[in-house]
Amino acid sequence: MSSRGISSKLLLLESRPLRHLFFARSISILGDMLTPIALAFAVLSFSGSASGLGIVLAARALPSLVLMLLGGVIGDRYPRRAIMIISNILGFLSQGLIGLLLITDHASVWNIALLTALRGVTSSFFNPASTGAIAQVAPDGKKQEAFALFAIAGNIAEIAGPVLAGIVLVYLNPGWILVADAFTFLLSAMIIMTSGPLGNPKKTKSTNGSVFQELREGLAYVTKQTWLTVLIVSASVFQFLLLSSLGVLGPLVAEKHLGGAPDWALISTALGIGSIAGSIMVMYFKPKRPLFVGFLLLIIGSGPTLLLLALPASTPIIAISEFISGFSISFFSTLEATAISRLVPNHLMSRVDSINRFGSMALKPLGMAIIGPVSGLIGVEKTLILAASITILAVSWPLTISSIRNLNFSPHKENDKQLIG
Known part of the structure; x- marks a missing residue:
């Protein structure tokens, strides 16, 4: 490069x-x-x-x-x-x-x-x-590169x-x-x-309505777009299981079986470096079917770390897995942001972004609260294996949805906000 x-x-x-x-x-x-x-x-x-x-x-x-x-x-x-x-x-x-x-x-x-x-x-x-x-x-024509640059800066920070x-x-x-x-x-x-x-949001008839009317308009748009609904549901399960398991059980495994806080810091740093690498790579690689490629990468980067923690594997092996995870998540996130920016009408952009964020994060606090008690009931190893298995399913099933597999960016038509059912 x-x-x-x-x-x-x-x-x-x-x-x-x-x-x-x-x-x-x-x-x-x-x-x-x-x-x-x-x-x-x-x-x-x-x-x-x-x-x-x-x-x-x-x-x-x-x-x-x-x-x-x-x-x-x-x-x-x-x-x-x-x-x-x-x-x-x-x-x-x-x-x-x-x-x-x-x-x-x-x-x-x-x-x-x-x-x-x-x-x-x-x-x-x-x-x-x-x-x-x-x-x-x-x-x-440069939205993907723009979102990638913002992601790189965020990952470095x-x-x-x-x-x-x-x-x-x-x-x-x-x-x-x-x-x-x-x-x-x-x-x-x-x-x-x-x-x-x-730039300011374009005024529409709904802009003169109440806050709840505008929110309903945003929700109606999201539910009509199968690809958006699938993105949100998949991300919700992903954060509920994967991120909660890493946040709660990861440090626990590091404390009991690895080298404690220093080793977990190394593993977390590998995740961040992988995220930077993924953000850089996505600036140069523009797949014709972005969400299809993105979910394929997520399958590779989603489950391995939890399974390696369940063994547990050595710190360097887990760190390599987290590098791959960071790469795949960052790569996917940029493709997702690009898809939303190119295909969602501008006057709905902030609402769709907030609905996406809310839906993706809504179950995470619950996951953080219950993952510890669940591991106390069935054991840390079984909890990690179960969480990894369901997470892999959560990022695999979108590939069965035609609007995810076939979504593509028409060259030179970023202003044509397509409706994909």
Whole structure:
């Protein structure tokens, strides 16, 4: 892969609106990736209990999930640029206040949970609006490369953020990391302010209806598109079983049978590096049947890690499996985002994105809650094997659906929003 080839992809960023969106979103993601470790250790330090940390984490997740569908409606009704700016400013305030509370030793579980909930609210509006904006300003014929570039930046941030946070925590109060995160939101808002026009959702008759009418319109569109419905159902089972099993049972296996936290950190890093590799590769490979190829890759990358943890295999073998998993998931996710951006009408883009996110994530909290008790009943090994088997089925059955197998991108017709039943 030549440097000239990579440079040609970066030429996409010559577009001022896309360039500003790219840096604004990348900076805020980096800030977000700094905070989980810092906030976790800070809450454990002043609360002294895992339940306190659980309350804070739930406060972040629940508003984001509950308001996600509303965020999609708002993103299709009002200027997306304004939504992103307001969300970033609120993110600056919430994270900055958390940082100050930690630095001044005035933090409690409940005031941190309240401010963390505000951060969850902002993300539920920012994400659908930004996805719609990217789809609208990305050049025709280059949407796949554009989404791949954003994915690469996000994947790099997911690796770099925890590393930077770990280094800073050795020397400084965790509150300073939250303050740094706050300023990434402020910087992101300033960049978007200077981006120029990012396009506005097209007005339709439904835009004058109520929020619930617009949400129903989005849901009706998704349910009529078999390929979209299949994507959401498959992703929901995927997150329910695979991601929950990795998140809960992975560290447990590493602690009992591998080398503990350092080995699990190595395995997690391999996942991130694989994600970057997948995002780079998808810029150069444009399959004629993108979702068909994407699901084939997911089959390869979905089950092996859980099965290897069940053995358990050695850390290097599991790390290689996670690299492949990261590659396949990132490759698939970019193809999925491209399909949605090219085939869904722009005035529905934010709603469809939020419905997709909501449907994909809805069962994950339940999975995180029950995977531990289930493993206590039938054993960790059997739980991992069962989760791997069902996950492989969840990413295999879409290949039996004709609209998944046959979905294709017509050359030079990105503005023709096809309806695929």
